[in-house]
Amino acid sequence: MKKFLTYSPKFDQLTAEEEQLLNEDVELIEKAVAISHKLNKKRIATRNAHAKAYGFVRGSFIPVNNRAADFSGLLKGGNLGVILRYSHPNFSVTKGKGEYPLYGCAVKIYNKDLPVSAKFPLVNLPVFITNSVSKFLKLHIKANQFLISKGSPFSFSFLKIPGMLKAGLSLFFDREILPILNNTLKVLDIEKHLISGYTYHSVGCFRLEDRIVKIRLKPSGNIKFKPDADIDQATALRDWFMRNELSLDFQVQLATDEKKTPVNNLLKLWKEKHSEFITVGKIILPKQDVSRYGSMDYENLSFNPFENPEALQPVGRMQKIRQKIYNKSVATRQSLNQTM
Numbered sequence: 001m002k003k004f005l006t007y008s009p010k011f012d013q014l015t016a017e018e019e020q021l022l023n024e025d026v027e028l029i030e031k032a033v034a035i036s037h038k039l040n041k042k043r044i045a046t047r048n049a050h051a052k053a054y055g056f057v058r059g060s061f062i063p064v065n066n067r068a069a070d071f072s073g074l075l076k077g078g079n080l081g082v083i084l085r086y087s088h089p090n091f092s093v094t095k096g097k098g099e100y101p102l103y104g105c106a107v108k109i110y111n112k113d114l115p116v117s118a119k120f121p122l123v124n125l126p127v128f129i130t131n132s133v134s135k136f137l138k139l140h141i142k143a144n145q146f147l148i149s150k151g152s153p154f155s156f157s158f159l160k161i162p163g164m165l166k167a168g169l170s171l172f173f174d175r176e177i178l179p180i181l182n183n184t185l186k187v188l189d190i191e192k193h194l195i196s197g198y199t200y201h202s203v204g205c206f207r208l209e210d211r212i213v214k215i216r217l218k219p220s221g222n223i224k225f226k227p228d229a230d231i232d233q234a235t236a237l238r239d240w241f242m243r244n245e246l247s248l249d250f251q252v253q254l255a256t257d258e259k260k261t262p263v264n265n266l267l268k269l270w271k272e273k274h275s276e277f278i279t280v281g282k283i284i285l286p287k288q289d290v291s292r293y294g295s296m297d298y299e300n301l302s303f304n305p306f307e308n309p310e311a312l313q314p315v316g317r318m319q320k321i322r323q324k325i326y327n328k329s330v331a332t333r334q335s336l337n338q339t340m
Helices: 016-034 036-040 133-150 157-172 177-188 233-243 317-337
Strands: 052-063 080-088 104-111 117-123 205-208 211-219 246-254 277-285
Touching: 016 036, 016 133, 016 317, 052 233, 080 277, 117 211, 133 157, 133 317, 157 177, 211 277
Parallel strands: none
Antiparallel strands: 052 080, 052 277, 080 104, 104 117, 205 211, 211 246, 246 277
16 A cells, blocks of 8 residues: 655754744835835735736636545535636736746635635746745845835835845755756746646645645646737636636645655656646636626735645745745735725
């Protein structure tokens, strides 16, 4: 019988230096969100990552009988809805010209009868830029300092650029340079097409009760999405769902052991020969007018995975630093948007 890796708090542990850097970053995040409306020329405070939403889409989540997970049990019922938020990972809201096709799809699965839900932020590139928590935090700190400087009345943000570049280049000066370069090539290989047609992945792991998984969201069937470098994603998303429905497979990949399916190595994909993807649910997105979901209520929605039930919490050191970042970002944004 195949054995699976079980969850332990050891997977989440940070060093004292990493905790100190994280606390510094969290203080800056509050300031960055507070001035985000100025940078983005919006009347609302925006997210400090994935600031630009192309649209929200609603549908149903249908649990599937499988050997990995019972989502009806985990979410205390089978009457489950879903909200998807498609986005670009930039800190700021861009106009869309020259955007590289790196996208996000945040998934919220919720019980329609009880206040129970689970959120999963997913991206169309299944790897990360580094395994070093400290290097990532130093880069994130420099990026937040740059954004805060841009929002000040007398901006000297250009003075922050060298520090940000230095922190970014430091990622390439460690023993993991080969997988970093390999993943950079994966980025260059992404073709631009309709945003809802990509396969999306969790960057990092989640608990599935006492086991650990990665998540994949994949279009069902044989629908082909043609490359289109000039596509306007917001318009294309609206037009698609006015005429079509979309079915997606919500899948998990179970960790088997630390060598073949490492929890804290985000530069490495788990090979399917070591752990296959198992479909635990179907997401059905019917025809709809997604322009109806452009209100403040939708933009203020939280897709914070740390609000999940304990059995579906994020796992890993990089996930752990996101906990404080998510919580501060969501709280600041929602508080400010009540008064704007």
